[in-house]
Amino acid sequence: MAACTFNIENNKHVSELQKITRDDLYGSRRVQALGLDSKPLRRSGVPEEGNLYLVSGDVGRTMRAGEQFTLRPAEVVDSATGQKKELLPSSFKQAPEFRKATAEEVSMLEVASVYRLPGAQLSPGALYLGTFNYRDGVERNDAAIVTNGHGTFLLVGKIKKPACVGMEIDSQIIAEAAAGEEAGESENFESLF
Numbered sequence: 001m002a003a004c005t006f007n008i009e010n011n012k013h014v015s016e017l018q019k020i021t022r023d024d025l026y027g028s029r030r031v032q033a034l035g036l037d038s039k040p041l042r043r044s045g046v047p048e049e050g051n052l053y054l055v056s057g058d059v060g061r062t063m064r065a066g067e068q069f070t071l072r073p074a075e076v077v078d079s080a081t082g083q084k085k086e087l088l089p090s091s092f093k094q095a096p097e098f099r100k101a102t103a104e105e106v107s108m109l110e111v112a113s114v115y116r117l118p119g120a121q122l123s124p125g126a127l128y129l130g131t132f133n134y135r136d137g138v139e140r141n142d143a144a145i146v147t148n149g150h151g152t153f154l155l156v157g158k159i160k161k162p163a164c165v166g167m168e169i170d171s172q173i174i175a176e177a178a179a180g181e182e183a184g185e186s187e188n189f190e191s192l193f
Contacts, residue, residue, distance in 0.1 A: 014119060101129040127144065
């Protein structure tokens with residue numbers, strides 16, 4: 001895979017990206033669908049008209065870009081403001097910036113892709129946060145660089161905030177409130193009806 005440059009704490013690190021998949025971790029067992037000519041079937045196709053395409057049995061419409069049709073939108077607009085979104089460059093074109101991070105910050109990353117960075121010379125235990133886009137796009141992906149005894153890894157995904165934060169409740173306060181209710185008069189609910 002292609003090499004990428006990373007700016008980590010004002011130092012440039014160049015490393016080739018080696019994609020790590022579930023098959024690399026757990027092994028694989030694949031079933032291939034073969035066509036009449038005993039070749040693997042494709043997952044998508046665009047007919048000659050160019051305005052429809054098929055992906056895994058679903059039919060969608062392509063976008064017209066001049067005389068041609070394309071599977072990706074020709075222009076992306078922010079739904080809140082109506083302004084055209086600017087295309088962000090790939091991290092291969094513009095080196096992403098990474099800053100030192102805590103384990104708590106890195107733990108908020110919901111990881112979608114993992115890459116090994118064999119050329120990065122970082123000390124084990126180092127954690128960095130930044131952004132990484134494999135291709136040009138309109139959204140920037142969050143990323144973390146993590147090093148351990150097995151190597152240096154680039155984790156790409158989205159930073160998620162905790163969905164629920166619980167309140168800290170002291171059990172002594174609950175016990176005191178329960179004891180006070182037992183000592184008091186019994187409640188009379190007849191007045192509610």
